[in-house]
Amino acid sequence: MSKPLAFLGIGLFFGAGLGFLVAATSGVQLEGHDHGSAVHDHGAHNHDGAAHTTLTEAGTPAPSLTLSLHPDGPQSRNLYIAVENFAFDPEAVNGPYVSGRGHAHLYLNGVKIARAYSPWMQIDALPVGTHELRVTLNANDHTQLASGGAPIEATIEVVIE
Structure with a gap:
């Protein structure tokens, strides 16, 4: 009777380990929840969200930004x-x-x-459709930079076919 229990224990141990190995190598997420898409909402993280909506006057000369997109695969853009x-x-x-x-x-x-710490940023695995990408310039304390009370930001349309 002890041999069947030992074999059962060994089988369960190696079977579970093999199952986890197969799942991990096939891209299955083992974290217990589904993000719904490849784009992850960082707004829910503790990045002092109140700072993101607070405007800080940038001073003179005021910064400016423009955006451009470059293809990087069927659903990704640089x-x-x-x-x-x-x-x-x-x-x-x-x-x-x-x-x-x-x-x-x-x-x-x-x-x-995301946050961008340099001029180039990859945006990966976007779903098919038209999307609005907005970029804001932020101070090191995460407050949004402004000029004359207006946020310093730019918006561009991203189309994934």
Whole structure:
């Protein structure tokens, strides 16, 4: 009677291990919840969300930005964030405001998806359809930079066929 129980225990142990190995190598998510799409909402994370909506006057000369998209596969795009009077400053993130320095926040269809610490950013695995990509310039303390009370931001349409 003890041999069948031992074989059962060994079978369960190796069977479960093999099951996890097969699942992990096939791309199955083992984290217990479904994100629904490849785009993940970073707005729910504790990044001091109140700071994202607070405007900080950028000073003179005010930074500006323009966006351009470059194909990177059927559902991916490389985004180029061209800035003037602004320097990406990843080393100082979460620090105090410094005029003309900081990072960018990327929003896809109104949902924050990432921070950009340099002019180039890959946007991967977008679903088929038309999407709005908005980029804001933010200070190191995550407040959104503004000029004359207006947020410094740019929007571009992304079409995935």
